[in-house]
Amino acid sequence: MALVAEKGAAVPAHDPMLPRVARVRKRQRDLADVWTLNLEMEDGEPLKFAPGQFNMLTVFGVGEIPISISGDPAQDGGGLVHTIRDVGTVSGALARLGPGSAVGVRGPFGTSWPVEEAKGNDVVILAGGLGLAPLRPMIYSVLANRKHYGKVALLYGARGPGEILFRAELEQWRRRLDIELQVTVDHAETDWYGSVGVVTTLIPRATFDPQNTVAVVCGPEIMMRFGAAALRKAGVGDQSMYLSMERSMKCAVGLCGHCQLGSAFVCRDGPVFRNDQLGSLMTVKEL
Amino acid sequence: MEGLERIVREHPFFAGLKEGFCQLISGCAKNVRFEAGQYLFHEGQAADQFYILRSGRVALEMSAPTRSLTIQTLGEDEIVGASWLVAPYRWGFDAKALELTRAISMDAACLRGKCEDDHDLGYEMMKRFAPVLIQRLQATRLQILDVYGTRS
Structure with a gap:
């Protein structure tokens, strides 16, 4: 399978199998079980990355897991930000690390969002749940270079009003007049004044030219599958749709095979895939 | 009437x-x-x-003993209500305007009668309602799956 990586995707400057030490500069609670860590490399050499890439983060003595980078790639030294849901042993240990704690960092790894390819086109950013975190660097890049893009629509779905990620930032983006932002939740009580319904219902309501649109999609796999179908129905071609896949990544350099998806390794050939190259892989059970 | 005819003719649903x-x-x-x-x-x-919404937003709500839930919100150009199609023709939820809402209201008995009289019209109406119903069924399935909460 030939898979497309954004040409600007960064590669590790150091031995990719050897963790570098970073320190937690800031820890912020986003949701009840979601934390954002701002890291700083201990050796002072910033870790350059492209939107959509991930790092392998180690809590020493506990373990290592892949985490997407959720910071601003243009922010000098300060963009090494990871947003983590406390769902397991390592993610829980990461979420509990306070300022000054040591973290092992390998990366950045993988392909990136099509920031360059999207220039000159409308951009639809379709995010579900914590999938907004890997898309945030793309949003920063697009907004920082706004004049290079056509219409920009950010369509975000969350489980409920209390589980809307990066709420303050979403409110900031909504105040901008050059981006269309729509938020919906799956479940709400009647005191919620916003939209209720799955994120795919936002697509027909958004304004974009499907023939000249690049769509980026991130969220739970089933949400991405339905999101891609809804985008296709709206007229966006599979070759203009990019999805970020998630599998159990271990080595992160395409050696161990833990993250195999069909003939691809998600760590090396992804996590960002163009939808025409994913083909029907997402509909194959237990793949 | 001419104004209504124009609105109906130009509405995406028709x-x-x-x-x-x-x-x-x-x-x-x-x-x-x-x-x-x-x-x-x-x-x-x-x-x-x-109802065929022309502007505004409508919330579909269901009440449980201890709380009221919004199950869906609908906006411009969307259709509110399909219970008029199927006997016993009773609403299965409440519908509340969230803001000033303008709509075309269709008399269900009148339309059912015309569809009975002219099955071609009935078939045209069914061809328009069936995709809306299927889309909402799919959306409801996704809501039931409660897909968020696993990505890290």
Whole structure:
């Protein structure tokens, strides 16, 4: 399978199998079980990355897991930000690390969002749940270079009003007049004044030219599958749709095979895939 | 009436409908408006109309003993209500305007009668309602799956 990586995707400057030490500069609670860590490399050499890439983060003595980078790639030294849901042993240990704690960092790894390819086109950013975190660097890049893009629509779905990620930032983006932002939740009580319904219902309501649109999609796999179908129905071609896949990544350099998806390794050939190259892989059970 | 006919003819839901059918349907239509907080209908009431939203937003709500839930919100160009299609023609939820909402209200008994009289019209209506129903069924399935909460 030939898979497309954004040409600007960064590669590790150091031995990719050897963790570098970073320190937690800031820890912020986003949701009840979601934390954002701002890291700083201990050796002072910033870790350059492209939107959509991930790092392998180690809590020493506990373990290592892949985490997407959720910071601003243009922010000098300060963009090494990871947003983590406390769902397991390592993610829980990461979420509990306070300022000054040591973290092992390998990366950045993988392909990136099509920031360059999207220039000159409308951009639809379709995010579900914590999938907004890997898309945030793309949003920063697009907004920082706004004049290079056509219409920009950010369509975000969350489980409920209390589980809307990066709420303050979403409110900031909504105040901008050059981006269309729509938020919906799956479940709400009647005191919620916003939209209720799955994120795919936002697509027909958004304004974009499907023939000249690049769509980026991130969220739970089933949400991405339905999101891609809804985008296709709206007229966006599979070759203009990019999805970020998630599998159990271990080595992160395409050696161990833990993250195999069909003939691809998600760590090396992804996590960002163009939808025409994913083909029907997402509909194959237990793949 | 001419204004209503034009609205019906130009509405995406009726796109491609023959002129004669547009006239028939317009005979069952009227313009309505709802203030924010006003209910279009309540659960259990007779489903004697459905609505084509022109502007504003509507929340579909269901009440449980301890709380009220919004199950879906609908906006411009969307359809509110399908219970008028199926006996016993009773609403299965409440519908409340979230803001000033303008809509075309369709008299269900009138439209059902015309569809019975002219099955071609009935088939055209079914071809338009079935995709809406399937889309909402799929969306409901996704809501039930509760897909968020696993990505890290």
